[in-house]
Amino acid sequence: xxxxxxxxxxxxxxxxxxxxxxxxxxxxxxxxxxxxxxxxxxxxxxxxxxxxxxxxxxxxxxxxxxxxxxxxxxxxxxxxxxxxxxxxxxxxxxxxxxxxxxxxxxxxxxxxxxxxxxxxxxxxxxxxxxxxxxxxxxxxxxxxxxxxxxxxxxxxxxxxxxxxxxxxxxxxxxxxxxxxxxxxxxxxxxxxxxxxxxxxxxxxxxxxxxxxxxxxxxxxxxx
Numbered sequence: 001x002x003x004x005x006x007x008x009x010x011x012x013x014x015x016x017x018x019x020x021x022x023x024x025x026x027x028x029x030x031x032x033x034x035x036x037x038x039x040x041x042x043x044x045x046x047x048x049x050x051x052x053x054x055x056x057x058x059x060x061x062x063x064x065x066x067x068x069x070x071x072x073x074x075x076x077x078x079x080x081x082x083x084x085x086x087x088x089x090x091x092x093x094x095x096x097x098x099x100x101x102x103x104x105x106x107x108x109x110x111x112x113x114x115x116x117x118x119x120x121x122x123x124x125x126x127x128x129x130x131x132x133x134x135x136x137x138x139x140x141x142x143x144x145x146x147x148x149x150x151x152x153x154x155x156x157x158x159x160x161x162x163x164x165x166x167x168x169x170x171x172x173x174x175x176x177x178x179x180x181x182x183x184x185x186x187x188x189x190x191x192x193x194x195x196x197x198x199x200x201x202x203x204x205x206x207x208x209x210x211x212x213x214x215x216x217x218x219x220x221x222x223x
Contacts, residue, residue, distance in 0.1 A: 002026065004033040009043045009193035010186055011036075015050040019057040022103055026060075027077050034084060044196045045189035046088065048111060049095035049182050055121075056104025076218050078103060079137045083215040085110035086141065086208055089201025091192035095185035096172065102126055106138055108172075109145040112192075115185045118163040118175035129158040137215035144211040146171060 002020075005012045013033055020026065037046055050056065059078065064071060085092060085107070094111040100123045108114050108123070116123065125142070127134055134142070134155065143151045150169040153159055163175040176184040205212060 002029045002033055004036055007186060008190065010045045010047055010189045011040060012182075012186075013037070013046060013048045015048065015056055017051040019054045020050055020104065021057050021060040021063075022078055023060040023063055024074065024077070027081060030081065031084075034088075037088075037090070043193040045091040045093070045193040046111075047093045047095055047182070047185045047189050048085075048107075049097055049185065052098060053121075054098045054104070055094075055096045055100040056107055057099065058102030058104040058106075072218075075135060079135070079215040082106060082110050082137070082141055083212050086215070087201060087204045087212060089198055089204075090196035091189055091200070093185040093189045095182045096121065096123065097178070097181045100124070102130075103138075106141055109141060113174070113185075113188055114172040115174045115176055115181055115188065116163040116166055116172040117178055117181050118167075119178065120162075122160040122162060123166045123171055124158060124160040125154045126158045128156055135214075137211065137217075140211040140214045141208075144208050 002016055003014045005014070013030070015030070016026070037044070064074060092111040094108040094114045096108055096114060096116040098117070098121045100108050102125060105123050105125055142155060146154065147170055150171055154161070154171070161169060161171060163172065166172045167175050174184055174188070
């Protein structure tokens, strides 16, 4: 399950040590830890990472398959997490140490900056291959955070980007060796911690009004 640690002014959210799929219990745990981040006083920044082979493999499709009636509420909860991270009033950095697929890849896009391991691991939006369309909110998030060319390729071809290719496509901002992903993210986050506060939250909200509106709008069709 997710855990929260602190290194000076930087809070470190570890998503877990398995596939870190978005099971409802996992979503609750992440939001509870983000409540702690919100309540932390003084300069602060957030680094989100994980332990092991995966950053996150995205939606818990097995759980969804056995709870079809819960799908609208489940997707609304996922959307709310994306909106929360995208507009957090503090600097955020994703330290992508392993595979980030589907909603797990989208989760990285909710952060201000992304660092990805250069030699192993893939960033991928496989929806075209698994025949699951992006919601309106997810589409808006991806298009808001990637260049038009990268968004089109990633969304329509389900390409698996290694760290170097992801950096070339501006999907991630930096690459690092296996042992340096978290350290690099911390180095990026520390000098930004003093910027935390309502002004930064307002700036982000005004940067991404369409994505945030669609992610927060529970009346928007899911398909």
